[in-house]
Amino acid sequence: MAERSQHLQDVFLNTVRKQKISLTIFLVNGVKLTGIVTSFDNFCVLLRRDGHAQLVYKHAISTIMPGQPVQMFEGESPE
Numbered sequence: 805m806a807e808r809s810q811h812l813q814d815v816f817l818n819t820v821r822k823q824k825i826s827l828t829i830f831l832v833n834g835v836k837l838t839g840i841v842t843s844f845d846n847f848c849v850l851l852r853r854d855g856h857a858q859l860v861y862k863h864a865i866s867t868i869m870p871g872q873p874v875q876m877f878e879g880e881s882p883e
């Protein structure tokens with residue numbers, strides 16, 4: 805059976821979710837959000853900070869900046 809390819813954004817978001825890496829998310833309107841990804845799907849990201857959740861639509865995201873290096877693939881050294 806053919807192996808399903810994963811999108812880079814899914815690999816990235818799943819890695820930071822599993823490792824509970826704090827992120828800064830910049831929206832297209834300039835708003836800056838910080839928190840930890842608790843869930844995501846094709847259209848949105850659920851961000852949690854201080855016990856509060858924010859549902860952010862992916863089309864509103866400009867940039868995602870992790871608070872520490874992210875090792876997404878096995879054998880890769882964090883930069």
